[in-house]
Amino acid sequence: MQHYSRKTASLAGVLFGLVFGLLPQAAWGAGERPAQLKVGVFTFVSGPAASYGMPAKNAADLMFESLNAGGGLAGVRLEPVFVDEAQGTDAVVSEFRRLVTSRHVPVMIAALSSANCLALAPVAEQLKTPMIAWNCDTHHLFLKKKYRYVFRANTSTVPEFVAYAAYLLQKKADVSRVGIIDPDYAFGHDAAVIFSETLRRFRPDSKLVVELYPRLGSPSYSTEISRLLAAHPAVIFTNFWGADLENFVRQALPRKLFSQSLAVIALGTTVFEEFGQRFPQGAVVGVLGDGWYHSPAVRANPQAQRFIKNYQERFHQVPVFPAFKMANAVLVVEAAYRRALRENKGQWPDSERLARALEGLRVKTLTGPLTLRADHDGLTDQIVGVSRNVAGSPYPVMADMVRYPGELVTPPVDADPIQWIKTLPADYLERLPKPGSYGP
């Protein structure tokens, strides 16, 4: 039997690593047109977050089908490869690596969860694989970090929650006593800081009287609801989502929490259909961007109308904003490939060329214009309104809408977001469009 020395074994290990480490790039680096383009799509399709993640999965199915029906990308069919984010961040990172190294997936639409985006971004860089964040909105993703291959097809927590505070301030709501109940992770804590700092910038007397951060996936909010009722805040802000939001609203409704205080239910539109006309009336709601299915921009867009019609026929539901975020991310992938093909005279782009095509990309999405900024963050408008029941609709609509232009509610590239909020000009609110100025 032949024995190998430790040195030979180490050398073999290094060579093995080099060969297999370079393989994924070699697999799509030659400019050959592949038989099909696999696209990794990360979302929650199980667990409590699935009620938010499944609409996105449904949207991805429809968008890829529609692209393929139109001949694919320059004749190349697209095949989504779905990854369930419910398996936890470690497993999601492993799946990302496996898709790149074993299944030769050259581009990823990832992810829904901010924690997963933060974990996946360095991996995408390491594997030189373009990654389009489709929903995660933590502003820490691009704060003081420069990525080559990571982009975001939506906005960050900063414009999203500045918009809600601005809406309240413009409506001259009583914000003297504020209660916050958010999920206990970056999304919840970041939103609380951004929202309360914006209020304080223009109303220094605004006071946080209660701040609660129950863990993600709590089945009962009974004690938290009692605490909020006991504190008597004028405004209650929450950015719960998925099953957490459903549970919170369901448990708070009979306890008259939303009658006592003005509610800002940031992701409320995602559960309009679930609650129907029982949803609290007059609550400030929005779509964390511009993905409202009934906005004037969407109604004027034939592609968006086809998408809504197909979605309703197939899934018997209205596409809520996570569906639009996913659909828009697919459009970003399509636009980037088309641009890269155009700029490379029809040569199929490698990951480097694809990343270059994503730089500064401007896309007319289903819901409005989207620009990928110099820091790779997305810039879109923010739509905010209030929930209102209307005759003939089984669930509420957004009324008194405003569409804040993205550049007015988003800090400049490289600016510290909290410092930017603290130094907003005194006439800032007057420069913004007024509530009720958007829509019919």
Place this chain on the structure above:
Amino acid sequence: MLTPIVIDGLSDAALLFLVAVGLTMVFGVLRVVNIAHGSFFALGAYAAITLGLWAGALGLSQALSYGALVLSALLVAALFGPLTERLCLRATYGRGEIAQMLVTFGIFLILDDVQKLVFGVQERQNDAPLSLLGVCNLGGIVYPVYQIALVGLAVVVAFSLRWFLRGTRAGKLVLSVVHDAEMARFSGIDTAKVSVAAFTFGVFLAALGGSLASPITGAAPGMSAEATILAFAVAAIGGLGRVEGAGLAALIVGLGRAFAVYYAPAFDRATPYLVMFAVLLFRPQGLLGVVETRRL
């Protein structure tokens, strides 16, 4: 501020007790560390919601959803209790806790997937039992009457269980098997029958906990694991196998969590485990547990 804290603490304690009592009883009777306990809790919740929604879809009176809560627990117990005890647990008796834990963990994993297969991955809920009873105002805070009723129900379950075990012939048979299975067998007691009945009753209690909690919490994938972990924490604090201990532990943890939410929200999640740590540090057998001498 004290009134709402006490009410919230008691209602949380009621839910915690209902989660933990089945686990502690099964350990007390069969000496089985049942990791699948949370799965039966979740099945009870899913069954109650499904039955309640069916009743609603058939146009039956919504009051029937209360019957559905108990009926679903009975169905889960009848279906899974004897089957699990006969097919899986019986082979582990006398083979140590490791074998039992591995087997019940296997059952937990299988049932977790079965839930997803049968009930899907989306959250399910039926709040008819919650809304039918309306609300009441206590200490200036609005509470659902169902939530308050749950406290009474947990007390009823605790006393009924105590009466059953101490005051009925069947209960005394169970206790004799707990005390000394070998001696009970020699006295002519069919210990195999007692074991299957006791385990099925434990499954019933777990499923009843899930079904009674479901109008408040709904049901979603992942609830089995959470119920198992909480049940173990409460049972360990009270003393594994001690029903009264589970009640006392649930009360301490429930009130502790309520105080945390009002005065130190950051400690809310850690409360059950901080209490467990403090108790086990000074009384490793739990608050009402007894130190047992091991027979050789």
